[in-house]
Amino acid sequence: MPQMLLIVEPLGQRAERGRAAGEVLYKRMLDFASELQAQGLLLGVNSLGSEARRLAKRDGSAQVWDGPFAESKEMVGGYFLLDTDDPAVALAWAERCPAAEWATVEIRGVGPCYL
Structure with a gap:
């Protein structure tokens, strides 16, 4: 079962950090994707x-409801889908993910909903 790293970040964080800082962080995420x-x-x-x-x-x-949703304090800001069925491998990569410094990285297996 592939493993997904979901980047869960506080709402409004992107706007608060501004474009220049956001571009620096985005580059770090691209580098992380290149490593994977x-x-x-x-x-x-x-x-x-x-x-x-x-x-x-x-x-x-x-x-249909339009967001952002008032009841939510966080949003899923992105994901990495990993070709591994080993949650320990996914966890090790989650720890290396730059987003773990400003967001939460949630690790989930991807597969049929009956598993």
């Missing part, structure tokens, strides 16, 4: 925007 790729572990990586929508479909009717 060099090790043959990287299946996918992306940053995620802070604006979001949610959709739920009940009784054939869809309901």
